[in-house]
Amino acid sequence: MSDIPVVKVNMFCPSRELNDIRRYILSQIENGKVVVLPTYCDAQIVPNDIEIIRVEDLSGEQRK
Numbered sequence: 001m002s003d004i005p006v007v008k009v010n011m012f013c014p015s016r017e018l019n020d021i022r023r024y025i026l027s028q029i030e031n032g033k034v035v036v037l038p039t040y041c042d043a044q045i046v047p048n049d050i051e052i053i054r055v056e057d058l059s060g061e062q063r064k
Contacts, residue, residue, distance in 0.1 A: 005029070005035065005043065007037065007042070009041050010042060033050050033051065034051045035050060038055060
């Protein structure tokens with residue numbers, strides 16, 4: 001498995017916002033190996049030492 005997480009953003013974002021999302025994810029990895037993704041992101045590749053958690057969607061359904 002790769003040691004680099006790959007995340008797909010499922011909406012149009014300007015470059016500045018994509019960089020903000022990237023920094024947000026990298027800071028979470030540095031601080032604890034758990035990444036909480038917004039509902040508009042999907043984890044494509046997850047390293048073994050990182051846990052990806054998705055926030056609840058509007059219906060309250062928790063997705064992982």
